Amino acid sequence: MSKDWPLWEVFVRSKGGLSHRHVGSVHAPDAEIAVRHARDTYTRRMEGVSLWVVPSAQIIASDPAEDGPMFEPAEDKIYRHPTFYNIPDGISHI
Amino acid sequence: MPSLPPIRPEDEAVAKVRGNTGAFDAPPVAEEDRVRFDYLLRLGDDSLILGQRLSEYCGHAPSVEVDLSLANMGLDLIGQATHFLEYASKVEGAGRDGDALAFRRDVLDFRNCWLVEQPNGDFAQTMARQFLFSTWQKLLFGQLTASADEMIAAIAAKAVKEVTYHEELSAEWVIRLGDGTDESRRRMKEGLDWNWRFIPELFEMDEIAAEMTSRGIGADVGSFREEYDRKVRAVIEQATLEVPSDQRPILGGRRGHHSENLGHILAPMQYLQRTYPDATW
Numbered sequence: 001m002s003k004d005w006p007l008w009e010v011f012v013r014s015k016g017g018l019s020h021r022h023v024g025s026v027h028a029p030d031a032e033i034a035v036r037h038a039r040d041t042y043t044r045r046m047e048g049v050s051l052w053v054v055p056s057a058q059i060i061a062s063d064p065a066e067d068g069p070m071f072e073p074a075e076d077k078i079y080r081h082p083t084f085y086n087i088p089d090g091i092s093h094i
Numbered sequence: 095m096p097s098l099p100p101i102r103p104e105d106e107a108v109a110k111v112r113g114n115t116g117a118f119d120a121p122p123v124a125e126e127d128r129v130r131f132d133y134l135l136r137l138g139d140d141s142l143i144l145g146q147r148l149s150e151y152c153g154h155a156p157s158v159e160v161d162l163s164l165a166n167m168g169l170d171l172i173g174q175a176t177h178f179l180e181y182a183s184k185v186e187g188a189g190r191d192g193d194a195l196a197f198r199r200d201v202l203d204f205r206n207c208w209l210v211e212q213p214n215g216d217f218a219q220t221m222a223r224q225f226l227f228s229t230w231q232k233l234l235f236g237q238l239t240a241s242a243d244e245m246i247a248a249i250a251a252k253a254v255k256e257v258t259y260h261e262e263l264s265a266e267w268v269i270r271l272g273d274g275t276d277e278s279r280r281r282m283k284e285g286l287d288w289n290w291r292f293i294p295e296l297f298e299m300d301e302i303a304a305e306m307t308s309r310g311i312g313a314d315v316g317s318f319r320e321e322y323d324r325k326v327r328a329v330i331e332q333a334t335l336e337v338p339s340d341q342r343p344i345l346g347g348r349r350g351h352h353s354e355n356l357g358h359i360l361a362p363m364q365y366l367q368r369t370y371p372d373a374t375w
Contacts, residue, residue: 005157026159029270036263037159040166 007056008034010041012048018093020052028053099368130243131186132205133306135195136348137238137246138178139206141253142196143356144227145171146363147214156217163263167224170256177249197367201357207347209292211356215285218271218278222285225264229325230296232257233318242310265329272333279335286330287338294343297322302348 005027011020023042028034034053043051062070074080148168155161180192190198209227214220235257238250271282297315299307306312330337346352366373 027157028159033266033270036266037163040163041159044162044166 005029008038008053009056009059010038011052011054012038012042013050014048016049020050023047025056026053031055127185127187129302129305130311131182132302133312134178134182134185134246135203135205136207136302138175138182138192138195139204140210140227140231141171141178142175143204143206143359144210144224145169145175146359147210147212148220148224150214151220160217164220167260167263170253170260174249174253174256177252181245181249193367197364198371201352201360202350204350204352204356204360205348206352206356207292207295208344208353209289209296211347211353211359212289212292213355215288216281217267218281219285219288221264221267221271222282223289224260225268225329226286226289226293226326227296228257228260228264230293230322232261233322234313234315237313237318241312246311268329269333272330272335282333283335286335290338291341291344295345295347298345298348300348 006029007025008028008031009025010023012023013020026034026037026041028037031053035051038051038053042048145168148164148171151161151164151168153161155164175196176192179195183191183195209223212219212223214223232254235250235254239247239254241247241250268282268286271278273279274282297319299314299316303312303315307314327337
């Protein structure tokens with residue numbers, strides 16, 4: 001049955017102030033049921049305070065065949081990482 | 095139906111010492127507490143039996159997402175049952191705890207309504223049963239949050255949020271299956287027809303329910319009958335189905351008269367504790 005249902009990507013905000021993060025996907029016949037399925041599948045252990053679902057078909061993805069031009073040029077540009085700063089203790093979400 | 099344990103010689107000795115007072119297993123309970131105990135069994139057994147029914151779906155639902163939803167609802171209900179039955183055991187004061195009430199009581203001592211022991215049937219029948227029950231249970235717990243019994247009020251306040259979700263989810267499915275394909279529509283219609291005759295029992299006011307209401311402890315179920323009918327009708331209409339015609343009501347669960355289904359639920363549920371009492375792992 002589920003193979004006939006469209007796929008939805010699920011995003012969960014773990015607590016106020018943090019951004020929604022992709023956690024997985026669910027099958028559901030429509031958006032409202034998708035939110036409920038996402039709730040039961042991904043937040044039953046208190047993982048979140050807010051949920052988004054997005055039709056998977058609406059996600060525009062980069063082309064894996066284009067990985068080289070897309071991502072490799074960044075590999076040797078270590079100076080773009082902010083690794084030369086000291087991060088104060090107690091900053092957990094960075 | 096699970097068989098009763100055999101009467102051992104030492105049990106007979108105890109019975110002789112106590113005399114024929116009807117207090118073989120337990121010291122007499124004050125009449126006031128006996129009524130409260132019975133009322134708590136009704137609340138706890140409804141949740142326990144429906145929770146057990148839903149757990150039968152584990153690994154069998156139409157999709158893994160639905161599987162999780164049904165198991166989550168089942169666990170919510172088992173949690174409610176744990177609270178109600180633990181409290182019932184304290185009110186009874188007979189030295190048996192909530193687990194003993196759940197796993198070592200015989201079928202005739204269960205006080206759940208007929209609706210919750212109905213077979214799962216197909217997914218539509220399961221959702222129809224859930225919708226008809228959760229809509230009622232939400233109104234019930236809503237009232238019980240104001241119970242004069244603080245423990246009942248506290249359990250109801252926690253449970254009403256869970257049940258609100260059960261009602262919403264099952265209503266969504268009633269609407270989608272009713273207003274779905276020819277097959278899903280036929281199945282939902284049959285699911286509602288099957289469960290319809292068990293609604294009147296939910297609103298039955300017998301002596302125990304009436305006494306609990308008059309003491310401000312129990313809910314006055316009659317007071318939300320109209321609201322229940324209105325909610326149920328609205329969802330069925332949104333599902334583009336016809337409201338089933340009333341059938342001859344089936345009553346008696348609250349007094350221990352059950353369908354043959356309940357014994358079949360209890361047998362696997364109680365097997366372990368009856369075979370290996372006090373087993374732990």
